[in-house]
Amino acid sequence: MHELSLAEEVIKIAGYEAGKNDAVRVSEITIEAGIFCGVEIDAFRSALEMLTEGTMMDKTAINIQRVNGRGFCSECDKEFEMNNRIDTCPVCGSFPSEIRRGHEFRVVSIVVERNDDKD
Amino acid sequence: MCETCGCGNTGKEKTGIPGKKNKQDHDHDHSYTHEHDSYGPHTHYYDDKKGKEGSHDHSGKQVINLKVDVLARNNAIAAMNRRFFESRKVLCINMVSSPGSGKTTILEKSIGRLKSSKKVYVIEGDQQTRLDADRIEKAGAQAIQINTGSGCHLDAQMVESAVKKLDPKANSILFIENVGNLVCPSRYDLGEFRRVVIISVTEGSDKPLKYPNMFETSHLCLINKSDLLPWVDFKMDEFVTNAKNINPRLELITVSAKTGEGIEKWEKWISEAAIQTNT
Numbered sequence: 034m035h036e037l038s039l040a041e042e043v044i045k046i047a048g049y050e051a052g053k054n055d056a057v058r059v060s061e062i063t064i065e066a067g068i069f070c071g072v073e074i075d076a077f078r079s080a081l082e083m084l085t086e087g088t089m090m091d092k093t094a095i096n097i098q099r100v101n102g103r104g105f106c107s108e109c110d111k112e113f114e115m116n117n118r119i120d121t122c123p124v125c126g127s128f129p130s131e132i133r134r135g136h137e138f139r140v141v142s143i144v145v146e147r148n149d150d151k152d
Numbered sequence: 153m154c155e156t157c158g159c160g161n162t163g164k165e166k167t168g169i170p171g172k173k174n175k176q177d178h179d180h181d182h183s184y185t186h187e188h189d190s191y192g193p194h195t196h197y198y199d200d201k202k203g204k205e206g207s208h209d210h211s212g213k214q215v216i217n218l219k220v221d222v223l224a225r226n227n228a229i230a231a232m233n234r235r236f237f238e239s240r241k242v243l244c245i246n247m248v249s250s251p252g253s254g255k256t257t258i259l260e261k262s263i264g265r266l267k268s269s270k271k272v273y274v275i276e277g278d279q280q281t282r283l284d285a286d287r288i289e290k291a292g293a294q295a296i297q298i299n300t301g302s303g304c305h306l307d308a309q310m311v312e313s314a315v316k317k318l319d320p321k322a323n324s325i326l327f328i329e330n331v332g333n334l335v336c337p338s339r340y341d342l343g344e345f346r347r348v349v350i351i352s353v354t355e356g357s358d359k360p361l362k363y364p365n366m367f368e369t370s371h372l373c374l375i376n377k378s379d380l381l382p383w384v385d386f387k388m389d390e391f392v393t394n395a396k397n398i399n400p401r402l403e404l405i406t407v408s409a410k411t412g413e414g415i416e417k418w419e420k421w422i423s424e425a426a427i428q429t430n431t
Contacts, residue, residue, distance in 0.1 A: 035305055035336035042222045050216050060213065064222075071339060071365045118364045118398070128397040132368070138339075142217045 036073055039138065040080035047090060047143050056145030058089050063096040063142045069118055069135035094144075100137055104129025226340055229308035233315065233343025237326070242273075243422070243431040244326045246344035248366060251332030253350045254376040256284050257409040258418075259327055260291040265419055267292045271324040275314045277306040277331045284329065293327075294318065305336040308343055323431065325422065338365040345429045352377040353384050357391035360398045367398045372405065372421060379408040 047059050062081075066072060078095055085091050102115030106122035107130035113122055115135060121128055221227065237244045247255050263272050272293040276285045277300060285297035296314045298306060311328060320326055328344060330337040349370040351359055354377060360367040367373065373395055375388075388406075395402055405421060407414030 035339060038303070038305075038307070039222050042225060045225065046218065046220055046222070050218065054214065054216060056214070065219075069365070071335065119361055128400070130400055138222045140218050140220050140222060142215055142219075145214050145216060146212050147214055 036076040037080045037084075039072060040077055040084050043081060043140055044084055044088075044090065046140050047093075050143060051089065051145050054145055054147065056089070056147055058146040059093050059143050060146055061094045061096065061142075061144035062090070062140065063098065065098045065100055065137050065139045065141045067100040067135040067137040068102050068116070069132065070138040072138055098141065100134060102135030103133045105131040105133050107131070223339065223341075226308045229312055230341040230343040233308055233312055234345070236315065237343060237345065237431070238429075240320065241322050241431045242320045242324050242326050243426045243429060244328065244342075244344045244346075245422070245425070246328045246330060246337075246342050246347045247350060248330045248334070248337045248347060248370070249332060249350035250334045250355065253332070253352045253355070254409050255329050255332070255350055256287055258350065258374065258376060258407065258415075259293075259329060260287060261409050261412065261415055262327075262419065262422070263288065263291040263293045265415070266325060266422070271321050273318050273320045273324060273326045275306070275311060275318070275326065275328045277310075277329060279303070279331065288329075300331055304331055304333050305340050306330050306342060307340050311342045325426070334359070334363040334366050338363075338369050345431070346371045346425050348372045348374060350374045350376055351391075353380050353386035353388075355386075357387040358394060360391070360394040364398045367395055367402060370399065370402060371425075372403045374414075374418060375404060375406045376409055378406045378413055379411045 043062065043064070047062055050056075051059050066074060074097055078097075081093075081095055085093060102118070102120070103112055104115045104120065104122070105112050106125065106127055108127045109122055109124045111122070111124065112133060113120075113124075113129075115129070115132075119128075233244075236242075247259070249255050259274060263274075266272050274285070274288045274293050274295040276282070276288060276295055276297045278284055278297065279300050279302065281299070282297040285295040288295040296318055298310050298314055300306065300310075306328065315326075318326070328342055334349075347370045349366050349372070351373065353375065356362075375391070381388075392404060395404060403421070405414050405417045407418055409415070
């Protein structure tokens with residue numbers, strides 16, 4: 034259940050940015066999640082919802098952008114799209130020598146509501 | 153340059169245990185530093201220019217673009233730990249596996265052999281009890297137990313505070329025995345120089361395909377309990393192929409913590425790692 038710790042980190046990042054911008058509320062959080070990031074998205078959502086209850090992030094919209102995998106085949110010197118971790122190079126059938134995309138788990142952006150606009 | 157973390161701050165802090173006595177005069181923010189040593193593909197997860205952009209739509213809402221790795225804070229602390237290990241010349245090895253693969257027994261064996269030449273320290277991660285730390289201390293290493301409670305992994309901050317207490321001597325070895333779990337610990341860089349994944353032959357040979365992240369981020373795989381090979385269906389060739397397919401750079405050593413088979417090779421691997429990392 035590292036989803037709980039990851040949700041805590043997202044809250045810290047969003048809270049820090051909200052504070053810096055004098056925001057009173059975080060109404061949206063957009064997360065980029067590669068298909069190999071190893072995060073159970075439903076569990077992550079539930080953890081985030083649970084932890085933000087009654088805070089400035091309560092009922093924040095959680096947008097998840099899934100990112101496909103991209104492997105690099107050193108035999109063919111080419112990148113290829115991956116939908117599964119065991120996908121092989123479509124040209125020569127080798128396993129990728131490197132995964133170049135798909136591990137991401139990032140906060141892309143947040144939407145905050147500012148204090149001055151509230152008044 | 154900041155001697156603790158290598159950032160550009162010219163603070164008056166001294167080299168030392170990460171965070172130890174530095175806290176008060178070392179208060180600049182390391183949250184979003186740029187980590188070149190982290191696992192996985194290299195990404196610039198915090199773009200300062202982008203971070204400052206953002207749109208303000210006059211409906212009271214403002215979009216703040218971040219593109220920041222969720223684990224940026226962990227990775228920054230891990231980087232500080234690593235710099236400390238570098239400066240103190242401590243070979244830090246993170247041991248990961250499913251529960252019951254024999255991590256502690258391998259460590260007991262290793263400590264017995266290593267302690268004559270180097271001081272050995274162990275950070276023990278378990279959800280409950282200090283049973284493992286007691287075993288390690290009996291074997292002759294200084295141990296510190298971290299109980300994660302319901303937590304399923306160790307993170308860089310837990311290691312930072314454990315290292316503060318251990319205060320390892322120069323030219324020593326620090327093993328981190330992570331919580332038995334083949335999933336969560338793979339995401340957390342602790343500041344180690346080497347990650348070792350342990351599996352036992354009582355597990356399936358398809359483990360690397362089912363839990364790729366752990367094999368992908370490890371430098372070495374110890375295949376333990378080789379003494380049981382005659383009695384189990386473990387397919388060694390298949391396992392090695394699967395592991396290499398997931399991580400072509402992964403090294404593999406077959407060991408038996410019980411009979412001592414392969415332990416010499418593992419010990420040699422540790423000495424080579426010490427040379428490679430200048431510890």
